[in-house]
Amino acid sequence: MNTLYHDLEKTDDERRQLLYDGHLLVYSPTPGSLALIHHARALAEEAFAPLDPRTAQHEMSVEAYAKILADLKPKFIHHPHSKECIQRMLGELGCNLEQTYFDVPRMRTSTAQGYLTTGIAYAFHPHRDTWYSAPQCQLNWWIPIYPIESDNAMAFHPNYWNRPVRNGSASYNYQEWVKTSRFIASQQVTVDTRKQPRPEEPMELDPQLRVVTKPGGILIFSGAQMHSSVPNTTNSTRFSLDFRTVHLGDFIHNCGAPNIDSECTGTTIEDFLRGSDLQHVSDEITASHLVSQ
Numbered sequence: 001m002n003t004l005y006h007d008l009e010k011t012d013d014e015r016r017q018l019l020y021d022g023h024l025l026v027y028s029p030t031p032g033s034l035a036l037i038h039h040a041r042a043l044a045e046e047a048f049a050p051l052d053p054r055t056a057q058h059e060m061s062v063e064a065y066a067k068i069l070a071d072l073k074p075k076f077i078h079h080p081h082s083k084e085c086i087q088r089m090l091g092e093l094g095c096n097l098e099q100t101y102f103d104v105p106r107m108r109t110s111t112a113q114g115y116l117t118t119g120i121a122y123a124f125h126p127h128r129d130t131w132y133s134a135p136q137c138q139l140n141w142w143i144p145i146y147p148i149e150s151d152n153a154m155a156f157h158p159n160y161w162n163r164p165v166r167n168g169s170a171s172y173n174y175q176e177w178v179k180t181s182r183f184i185a186s187q188q189v190t191v192d193t194r195k196q197p198r199p200e201e202p203m204e205l206d207p208q209l210r211v212v213t214k215p216g217g218i219l220i221f222s223g224a225q226m227h228s229s230v231p232n233t234t235n236s237t238r239f240s241l242d243f244r245t246v247h248l249g250d251f252i253h254n255c256g257a258p259n260i261d262s263e264c265t266g267t268t269i270e271d272f273l274r275g276s277d278l279q280h281v282s283d284e285i286t287a288s289h290l291v292s293q
């Protein structure tokens, strides 16, 4: 049984345990999350001007569209204000910023009617982030930038929370993947050839759960949740942002969601920045995690 809690008032320790047990949390927009989406909107609207980013796909070639995203997305990811907004939001929600590490926020676009679903606008097949070297204690934070609806949201597949799936994670190592393939994402406009772990058996996508919040609403879930992009059958592009957090104490003590089917090696921990001062996890911590695999 998975429960979706709305505006749950618990300590961060209690909240993380609920997430590691497979529950989902949704929070109403906070000043920090609203600042973050307003910042994202400003960058997107500047990039697509004079068009509305949500409908611009109907007025330009897919190549021109992909080119705009290839500039816009890194700008948002690396902008110092994006990180400041996240620090603020984590503090507002009661996270201990000395222990909570986050990775840079990604801006995601899900274009309408299958216009662009590869490369810079990759459409995610059902997966767990833990198939991609994410720590078992990774939490995902997902926020709509503009209003969304069920038909352009993301989906959870809760029956797979404790049901293993045959998958390709055994051949995935994050450190290797970074070296060989990430840099070509922006060049792949129509066909995506990057090797990603996938389910290797037929998936039952129903029952599925889609969460629709207002812009700036915050959805938090374990990186071990099975989730996917919903094929966008609306007429407008969905813009959302997401980032991940790791509680360092939980990482060091191997706390987190149970691992039921992930066999990848490597770790994404070196991408995470401390909430208080943006410092990386020490090399010793990363190395000792890799040695223990």
Ligand SMILES: [Fe+2]
Binding pocket: 124, 127, 128, 129, 227
């Ligand atoms: Fe994911």
